[in-house]
Amino acid sequence: MVVVSSARAEKNVRPAPRSASHVPDGWLKPGILIGALVPLVSLVARGVSGTLDANPIAQVENELGLAALVFLVACLACTPARRFWGWTWPVRIRRELGLLAFFYASLHMLTYVFADQLIDVGRITADVVERPFITIGFLAFVALLPLAFTSTRASIRRLGFHRWQRLHQLTYLAGVLAVIHFVWRVKIDVSQPITYAIVLLILLGARVVWWLTARQARSR
Amino acid sequence: MTTYNNFYEFGLDKSDPAENAHTLQPRPWTINVEGEVAQPRTIAIEDLLSWFPLEERVYRMRCVEAWSMVIPWLGFPLGDLIKRLEPTGDAQFVEFTTLMDPIQMPGERSPVLEWPYVEALRLDEAMHPLTLFAVGLYGKMLPNQNGAPLRLVVPWKYGFKGIKSIVNINFTRTQPKNTWAIAAPTEYGFYANVNPKVNHPRWSQATERRIGEFQRRDTLPFNGYADQVAYLYDGMDLRKNF
Secondary structure, X not given: OHHHHHHHHHHHHOOOOOOOOOOOHHHHHHHHHHHHOHHHHHHHXXXXXXXXXXXXXXXXXXXXXHHHHHHHHHHHHHHHHHHHHOOXXXXXXXXXXXXXXXXXXXXXXXXXXXXXXXXXXXXXXXXXXXXXXXXXXXXXXXXXXHHHHOOOHHHHHHHOHHHHHHHHOHHHHHHHHHHHHHHHHOOOOOHHHHHHHHHHHHHHHHHHHHHHHHHHHHHO | OOOOOOOHHHOOOOOHHHHXXXXXXXXOOEEEEEEOEOOOEEEEHHHHHHHOOOEEEEEEEEOOOOEEEEEEEEEEEHHHHHHHHOEOOOOOEEEEEEOOOOOOOXXXXXXXXXXXXXXXXXXXXXXXXXXXXXXXXXXXXXXXXXXXXXXXXXXXXXXXXOOOOEEEEEEXXXXXXXXXXXXXXXXXXXXXEOOOOOOEOOEOOOEEXXXXXXXXXXXXXXXXXXXXXXXXXXXXXXXXXO
């Protein structure tokens, strides 16, 4: 966040006319929010009209989980978008995207606990302990918790930017766990989860490359 | 219920078969019989239908994905057909093969599984009076997406044993390899008997959700048909032979 604001500050020194392609800030966040609610509204609409498929709980679980993954990956694309193309607007919606990922992950989890397993604690515990794909999914959710709870500016101030940033690198772990959860969940055709895995690999790989080049530059 | 199918020959989503299976032409249809049998031959589906009176059987069906349904099938006991086909004394297994035709079954162009789909039973399982060759459900002929014109129904086994759109029956001496066991041998076996105590490596088989119900049900050994079929597996380690 600090990096973003400094980039903005530099821009403000030389106010250039905004290009036509620039997304106006005022619309950005509400626009993302409205778009982000489409998967949920669609599920509710199909639920109310009775047009979910014959196993609606599984369908709701799958679609909520996928939405969570999409926002998580989008979140991880913000920094690379700035470094590759110099776009700053994705970084300004990064927190929103992260919270949306957490929102859908929570709904995904709640559907599993309440609707799928009917709050049967013994069965849920057995699932989390014995079944790697559920263990991994559970860990991914746990990794998102501290991030959601420290998403405010006040938390950044309280923790200090560097500690806050270090903590929020848990997003990388959550992304990796979420993709593994998806791959292991699928019965045989892993083409969709593998697509997400490749995108994630590129986004995380870019960070590794920057980190290595930065280290090299320092040691020179 | 006829829109919630696993039939990868028509796509991987549950709704795909009902949308895509119109390309399947269940007539004319012949079934080839070969292997350890008195007289290898090809039978027209019409002849097959004329040999046996159709009966309705209401069976529980348990999918390996932990959902289940109750389905009124129309068909005849496979054992009646096998008796008529006269397998030789060397026949130990019966292998079934689905139609291989990527034009009628576009899913066969995608390499998710080895095509054509193959399933098999031990001969005594195939002869069991509960084992059904189905040609209809809900009082009608089979819709394409449910495996028209002829499919296997083995109610004490996971649904994937119920091979659809059968074109070939082969009596063998040795245990054939079935498609899902080839695709993921640690996850799917030859026997695939419904067993709440033997979990799929990735999910529990202890309970199931019957389609249309909210509460989960406990899964029963042999899908509730233990009294009728458990003797077939006396002395076998069902953890090993999953």
